[in-house]
Amino acid sequence: MLVLGIETTCDETAAAVVRLTAPEGPGEILSNVVRAQVEEHAAYGGVVPEIAARAHVEALDGVVAKALADAGVAIADLDGVAAAGGPGLIGGVIVGVTAAKALALAGDKPFAAVNHLEAHALTARLTDGVAFPYLLLLASGGHTQLLAVRGVGDYVRLGTTLDDALGEAFDKVAKMLGLGYPGGPQVERRAQNGDAARFAFPRPMFGRAEPNFSLSGLKTSVRLEAERVAPLTERDVDDLCASFQAAVVDVVANRAQAGLRLFEARFGRPSALVVAGGVAANGPIRRALVELGAAYGLPVVAPPLSLCGDNGAMIAWAGAERLRLGLADGLDFAPRPRWPLDAMAAAPGAKA
Structure with a gap:
């Protein structure tokens, strides 16, 4: 299973192509392109949501094109397209989800909306095949x-x-x-x-x-x-x-x-x-x-340092794991600024 993953939940514009060959992993990262926005936000001492969203719009097409080129594949070769659907800065999430939906629709591929936290949670299976x-x-x-x-x-x-x-x-x-x-x-x-x-x-x-x-x-x-x-x-x-x-x-x-x-x-x-x-x-x-x-x-x-921060490979892998189980999403999926993995939170009032 070959999946393109897109990550835009904060201040990294990222895309990657990952191949799932065995159900328990590990997987194969064919490309992993990350465009950081450190310079755009450095003067403010933190991420400015409006600046981040605009930077995603400007960078995403090029980042996706490079991820596909680095992997040596075209949209037609993919088995699915995944994007981080939240949680995160909603402006950025919208940019990534919209782009992934457009690619899935144009290529007639299944679409997977990935919880950003789930992507982090499953990265160890991508890299080490953890059971x-x-x-x-x-x-x-x-x-x-x-x-x-x-x-x-x-x-x-x-x-x-x-x-x-x-x-x-x-x-x-x-x-x-x-x-x-x-x-x-x-x-x-x-x-x-x-x-x-x-x-x-x-x-x-x-x-x-x-x-x-x-x-x-x-x-x-x-x-x-x-x-x-x-x-x-x-x-x-x-x-x-x-x-x-x-x-x-x-x-x-x-x-x-x-x-x-x-x-x-x-x-x-x-x-x-x-x-x-x-x-x-x-x-x-x-x-x-x-x-x-x-x-x-x-x-x-622990993932290699290149996979500790936000990246497209973890989104692609989580999308592949979900699509393998038939867990595709409709194109009516709505981006989410908040999306807890466990609805039954352990600590009342705690951050999701």
Whole structure:
């Protein structure tokens, strides 16, 4: 099965062609084109939805054409066209979904509207052929969730963030310290030369049985300490980043451990601990999760760095998995700014 995937939910315009050869994966990525918008948003310290949508309109045709050319295929060769139908910035989602529908209609191909979160959830099957069920830590700029992935379309949210997402917290800390955008890589880079023990930041939710996250208090603590020692020297910034990142690593490992316990209590032993999303690119977080997996005797699967951020390959793969099961969507599908994987959320009032 050969599927074109389109991703436009935030500030990456992406398209890819993926081949599904075996039901459990791994798959074959024939092309994966990502056009980032860092320069367009850098001056604002974050993504501006209107600018992002306009940039998607300008870039998408060329990105799709390059993805097809790189893969050496034409629309006629495809078995389906997939697009991220949400959740995300609705202007961008509309651009991608509209383009995918047009291609599917023109080529008489089935269309799959993919939940962006499901695409992250299934990436480990694309890269490593991970078998169901497994525990997923999805950590990005917009989402922080612990999910039991039991099958295509079968997800149970075990924990989530009660306020900021992990990537959002990194970006906000970077902005308050005058670092560049996106913030995660900047904080990680500065933390390498810092003293992680200088500032005693809190570890919110640490030790609680329910595997939820809360980052706003930690973020506020960084701001208060930065104000206390201002004006900041380069050493101060390094130490603040190192101390913040150390707190995040401790929290992530502890919350993932709570997620494993809850998973085992409800569903038995998972096949693996999987981490996906942009924050999965953070080296110290990956290493902490590998240590946790080793303690539990579980493999820890993290996508290669090129698949941690938003990309078309994960959309194409999720579309292929869905189309293989006959889960095509009609051309009347409406793009969705919010689209939780698990309607029965684990934490009332928590972010979807």
